[in-house]
Structures are given as C-alpha cells and as structure tokens.
Amino acid sequence: MKNGLEDVVAAETQLSHVNGEAGQLIIRGVSLDRLVEYARFEDVVTLLFKGLLGHVAGTVELGRRLGQKRAEVFTHVLAIDDALLQLPPVDIMRALMARLPDGDDLDTALLLLAAPAVFLPAVLRLKRGQAPVAPTPALSHAADILAMLGAAMPNSREVAALDAYLVTISDHGLNASTFASRVVASTKAGLTSSVLAAISALKGPLHGGAPGPVLDMLDAIGSAENAQTWLVQALDHGERLMGFGHRVYRVRDPRADALKAALQQLAAGDLAYRDRIQLAEAVEQSALSILKVRKPDRPLDVNVEFYTALLLDALRFPRDAFTGVFAIGRMVGWLAHAREQALEGRLIRPRSHYVGPLPQQAA
C-alpha cells in the first residue's frame, strides 16, 4: 500500500506531463515556458479539448462560443440569495455549478468552462453590495473576467497577466482535483458531476487553498529583516510554510517562474509592488535555506502558490477568492481529463487494506 498513492501511476494521459526531477511541465507536447509566451486561455482550451470534445474550428470560433456561454451562465447569477452569499466564494461557485445540467458534449464543457468565470466576479461584487456586471461575449475570457469584476476598460497589461495565470495553471498531471474528476468520470456520471468533485478537492489548503495563506504569511512577516525569525518560529510550532513543497517536484516548480515573470511585467513601474516582490524574494530565500537545513532528505522548493498569491493580489482579487480564480483556470484541465477518462479509461476502483478487528471466530 502506498500512502497517499505516492508514485503510483493511475492513468495514461495525452494531456500533460509533470517531470518532477527536471522541473518541467509539458502540456500536450508544448513546454510551459513556450506556451506562456504565445498562448491565451482560449488557445490552451483548444489544445486540451482537441480530439476529446467535439470539433472546434479554431481558437477564434472557440472564443466566440465561450463568450456566448458566459452570457448564458449569467442568467444563473439570479439564484444567488442572501443565505448563499454568507459562504466563502468557492463554496458559492460550487453550489451554483451544481445547478447546471450534466452532459458529455462540447456544449456542456463550454458551459462549465464559462461558469466559474462568470460566477466568481458576480459573487465578489454582490459581497461588496454591488450589482453584478453582465459579460461581454466579444471580449477574451481573461478580459471579460476583469470587466465583470468592474474594470470599465480592462488594461492590456492586466489582461495579459491574467491570461498568463490561466494558461500556467490550466493542467498539471494527476493532481488531487484532477484525479477526483477522473474518478467520477470513470463511472460515466458526466462532466458536471466530475468537475464538482474536482472543485471540492481543490479548496483544501494542501492543494488550491494555499495562496491566501501565502499572502497572510507575507503580511505577518512584514519586512525582509523579520523573515528568518518568523519562519523559524512557524516551523518550531509545527507549521508548514505555505507555497513551498510539492508531491512530485523535487526542484523548483516551473510555474513559479512563469507567474513571477507575469507579475514583474504587470508591476513594472509600480513602486509599491516592487517592494512587495522584494519582500517575497527575501522570504523565499530565507525559507529555502531554512528548509534545506531542517529537511535535508526532502528537497522542498517554491511551488505554484507562492507567486500566484502576489499575482492575484496585484490583479486586485481579494485573498478569499484566490481558490475560485484557480478553479477558473483549472476547469479546462478537469474537463479534458474527465473526457479522456470516460472515453478511454476503465472504472477506477482500487482496493483497501483492512486493518480493523476481525469478527470473533466461532469456537
């Protein structure tokens, strides 16, 4: 038995490959560092859906249909009532998505892709007492998300930064939420059921719930001089440093560099943010040297969540919405994996090793 299924290969996939020793992420044959250079979110959707979800004539056509789906999803925003609004944003998104019909086709997939992108901005605005902003189908997915958040004219640097984020986190091998999506898909339950399982797995702090706490940590540390003492104390109290460590990577997570580059481009010329990046770099260096001494047998490096926190903060997402933004980007991976599993895989049904008491043997 492998606790946590560590190193167990549980699926064959053409979608993405995480090379933990080399620190490389390949998405359908393209290395992440290349992909973020040219791709927008719509390009990655086209790439990941290819051959799995109907026929899409190309990125432009996909963008047009995705825009229409955002408009369709917006009608569901009316279902957000006061009781629902008391929940954290990702829980509200999950509840709203559970109202969508199940299915296996491209239409369902595009509806599910559109759903978190429309629900999250609407929820954030309603929580602030503001009316939701309707989508503009002609905009790109990233630009429309920012427009629905309330940016009258989303600025191109912000759109590029959000696009870079969505592309970077679009897919990542058999992580916990993607595995959850594949388990449900293996029963042929449908795409909506699959991604609902995935979003539930995502919200935990060991997976997609880490970036909010990363920002809390940076705030608590406050200055570079304070980093060493603060980090040592946290580890002495048995805490984990959020934004560090990974099940598969034994070197730096390549997504951290992609997101740091996006952040630097976004924040170029912004003095307040330059200070923030310098603090993050100081914390990163201190944490890496402390972890090296404390865990000599377990290489622990920066993971995706560290610079996610800074990038999403710079884009003015509140920290309790970070997991929801992650869901907007990862939705494409969940859908592609669910479809791949349903088409090519078998029912996922492992066995357990019983360690409980046995019934009394009859004398």
Ligand code: COA
């Ligand atoms: N801070 C301090 N110690 C850490 C650590 C961290 N961020 N991540 C792992 N470790 C330590 C563990 O305490 C453990 O030490 P031990 O063997 O002395 O008990 C060892 O490294 C192995 O940890 P383990 O929990 O077996 O690794 P995992 O593969 O199950 O965990 C994560 C992977 C991501 C869950 C883990 O690194 C973590 O909790 N990171 C912080 C949360 C985070 O950033 N999540 C986002 C992931 S993208």
